[in-house]
Every structure is written in structure tokens, then in C-alpha cells.
């Protein structure tokens with residue numbers, strides 16, 4: 637059974653104390669479901685504390701980024717090697733990393749490789765900007781970011797990679813992508829994975845949607861055949877909203893399988 641994957645990306649929010657309190661509140665709010673994996677992506681500073689807290693609640697952790705080298709003189713960076721034992725997942729190439737910090741496909745592919753090398757699961761984010769969309773470049777951008785991000789991934793590693801489709805114009809804006817547009821983007825992404833790694837890899841790759849997901853619109857996306865879960869930003873900061881998305885994922889799982 638493929639589990640639905642719900643990832644909460646807290647971005648640069650919550651201090652260690654608030655993060656710990658959140659986990660306490662969320663775990664009393666949600667029931668553990670075998671068909672849904674819940675992952676929290678706090679700031680680096682909260683990972684150590686939360687790693688001691690989450691296991692007993694069947695939650696896991698993601699880092700929001702990492703550096704592509706394993707160690708060395710790289711002031712201010714955190715490597716995938718250092719994250720081992722703390723997280724299961726690392727978000728790579730989030731649009732804020734690409735557009736606010738200028739990350740390129742070259743760096744992103746090196747990071748994806750570092751995450752895999754260290755036995756962790758990369759969540760590779762891809763998505764077009766509003767301008768690219770308006771210019772009809774969505775497919776081209778997705779093609780570029782998927783093949784760019786996966787360029788160092790061997791065929792026996794592709795099943796470990798999660799890809800998140802996050803249209804940049806829908807992130808943090810409250811502007812939702814239409815389910816049919818999400819479906820078409822997911823098809824483009826799977827098609828690209830298929831052309832690189834074959835049919836089995838394409839159908840087996842976990843694809844998430846992210847961009848203003850909340851408890852009201854979650855069901856519309858989860859009903860789509862190609863969607864295996866969410867990368868949730870703003871709504872994941874609210875325990876009630878996030879737990880409601882998780883229970884919707886559980887309810888819909890039965891219907892989809």
C-alpha cells in the first residue's frame with residue numbers, strides 16, 4: 637500500500653519551545669493511521685529536541701534544506717551527514733531556496749545526491765512562476781527542474797525520491813491551483829520520470845502537491861489519482877488545520893485505493 641505523505645513545512649517560524657508544544661498538541665489531536673505518514677519540517681534548531689519527541693507519536697522529521705558537501709569549512713551550512721539520525725527527509729530546491737537564495741539546478745542536484753548518499757529521502761520541489769505560467773512555459777520549466785534535479789540519481793535510487801509540485805504563484809498566496817492544472821503538471825512530471833527511468837519508476841514515484849493547501853481544499857487535490865500527498869506551508873502552522881488535513885487524507889485513502 638502506498639501511504640499518503642503529509643509534510644508540514646514550517647519555514648522560518650516557531651522557536652524550539654513553540655515547536656515542542658506544537659508536537660505535543662498535534663499528537664493529542666491526531667490518531668495514528670497506517671495509511672498516512674506525517675512529517676514535520678521545523679527549523680534546524682528544533683530538530684534535536686523534536687527528534688526525541690516525535691518517535692513515540694509516529695511522526696517523522698524533515699529538514700528544510702541541507703548543504704551538498706558532507707563536512708568541511710562551510711560556515712553556516714548543515715550537511716545531510718549531520719542530519720542523519722535526526723530526520724528521515726530533506727526538502728530540496730523549495731521555490732524559496734530557488735528564487736530568494738538563487739539556488740540552481742546544479743546545486744539542487746548535488747543536494748539530492750548528498751541526501752541519498754546519506755540514506756535520507758529527498759523531497760525535490762519543482763514548479764513554475766506566475767510569469768512562466770502566463771508565457772505557457774510550465775511544461776518546459778517542470779521538465780528542466782525534474783531532469784536537472786534528478787541528473788545524479790541512479791536508476792536503483794529513484795524509488796527513494798519524492799517530488800513535490802509547487803507552483804510558485806500558489807505558495808503562501810491563498811491562490812489555489814485548479815485540480816485539473818495540478819493533474820496536468822503531475823502527468824508532465826511522471827512523464828519526465830518515465831522518460832528518464834522507465835514506466836515502473838514513474839508510477840512508483842511519490843508526488844506531492846504544495847501551494848496554499850488547507851483543510852477546505854485538501855480533499856479536492858487528494859481525490860486526484862496522481863497525488864500522493866501534500867507539502868503544506870502556512871496551514872501546517874495551525875494544529876487544527878493540519879490535523880484536519882491529515883484526517884481527510886486518511887478518509888480519502890480508502891476511496892482511492
Ligand code: PGA
Nearest residue numbers: 807808847848868869870
Ligand atoms: P503554503 O506553502 O502552503 O503556505 O502555500 C507551501 C510550501 O511552501 O511548501
